[in-house]
Amino acid sequence: MNALKPFLSKPWLWSWLAALATFIVTILFTGGASAFGLSQATLTFAAFSVLVGLGQMLVITLGPGNIDLSVPATITLSGTLALKFMDTQDTLILPGLAIAIGIGLCIGLANYGLIKLLRIPPIIATLSMSFLVQSMAIWSNRGLRIKPPEALAAFATGTTLGIPNIALVGLVVSLAVWWLLERSIYGRWISAIGQKLAAARMAGIPVDGTRCLTYILCAILAAFCGYLLASFSGGAALNMGAEYLLMSIAVVVIGGSAVAGGNSNVPGIWGASLFMFLVVSMLNTYGFGAGIRLILTGLIIIAVIVAASRPAGAR
Template sequence: MSAVFAGSSLSQISLLTMLPYAAILAVAGLGQTLVIQQRGIDMSVPAGISLAAAIVGNYTSASGLGLAGVVALAVLAGAGVGLINALVIFKLNVTPLIATLAVSTVVQGYTLAYSHGRAGTAPPEFHNFAIGTTFGVPHLFVIATVITAIVAWVVRRTMVGRRLVAVGSGAGAATVIGIRVRRYQFGAYVIAGALSGVCGVMVAGYLSSPAVFVGNDYMMASVAAGVLGGTLLSGGIASFLSTSVAAIFLSQINMLLQNRGAPFSVQLMVQAAAIAVAIGAKSLLGGVPWRKIARRQGTSPPAGTLEQDGAAEDTHDVSILKDAAVGGSTAETVSSARTERVDPTGELHQRGSDIG
């Protein structure tokens, strides 16, 4: 599409300009994907990015922390924002959308007060590294690739990651089999906040003098990257590699629109359209009678469709036990998990006992 409408967007200069922004969006999208996987949403991504960028931008050698210390402080500040989100959501029982928006507003106000409304300037050596390349590949893109690989490996290959998926798929069933659900839900928001802090560090280094609220551009974009990458808003299913690919796709679309002279408002509409198309496509695929078609052809329903999800529902608890077993009889635990899904309050079980 870029080659047809704006061939210059595929030139070496354009790609080298696009890839750092794609890398920043990819890292922000990874954090958003972690939260969406837990059936939440993080609208405080801009606040975490802006706060971290302000910390790096207002760095002075007189602080005594050193550049590495300031970078670590910025990432920890982002993680702190994520921790506050988790506390408000799970301790005060506030809806994630409202909670993260409220936290975002408070953090943005603090960022404005901390920076005194000044953008600040990142250390020259840090800026030179951020805009540099190795073998023609931008450093920020390399960093994003490494982070993507680590997150994807942890989620897919470790017990912690598998339990994180189990919690996102069904907190009730995860609780029944002994997983400490709150620990993993808190962890998802904290890690997402830390990744926002990493984004802020990357933005500050690349732009050298970022705006005070530089993170505002990434609120809708991070959600779009996660949803377009195939993450289900209902939780559980997520692909972090696909999120990073979606970030590159969205960044290339933005580059195309810029080359065509489209204003920023059009870019926002494209991001919103990408979310709508991704969700709409999932709904349309789910409305097709895949199970009947598959039965006639002797195959299985397409992966990711609602029909296929329904067909796999009976083995959902067994897969959780296989990946995140924490003791107890397999038969008893599967029975308990299924009872939790059908009768989460235990009311039906109690009535049966009374009648008996």
């Protein structure tokens, strides 16, 4: 059916078109003056959303009801603890990274433990976990702002060949996740589980192991994002993860992944992340106040999702 227009039928097309349109509208206003700076900022901030978005995407692929609300708390805790551990020493950068990933691993395991052992719906399990993790972060943070090691801060804010390092990291991780999703047996498994859990179980897919691994991957990606974000912004703050809860869900859905699970794509996460940052900077460029900016952001999100939708019953 879609053989005639394989390109137009790509679910991620909408987010890229929206991002491109927003970029052009922004550049038009400045007369092209800030095109380079805007691209750099966009790539950097989009990369953070991509990292958490990829993890959330894998979880949402698992099917209805699967979602990870502990993303912001994980970001905050891993940023806080990793920076505290590294204590501005360059030699501890890699162990610090290991700590961050270890935190992600533990939170992911705990999330799935609650889901599986207590049979709590994932939304509530990850929500309760996020309350606990957030408390841990508040308790360990104590309002101190510890600086990241200099070399790490330089890496996080630096560029290679004109492209921000963070964006490159995001790209590498995206390629890895793309490979996982599209080329590995694990990707087939999570899509199968998302399409029909019972059928997947019948087909002999290790459902529990796959789901567990997915929640762990999501938490690790969030923890990694927290590590980079804290290094990028010169220290961890208690509210650093807050905006990524809605962001991680928004980029998955705007990127064209099925909210009901079973069908996801990586390029859309990039398109949507670029779009989300560009919308904010476009509204900033046009000089709107905070209130109007928020309202327009919301309306644009809804407009994109409506534009990409079909009327009920058309499927």
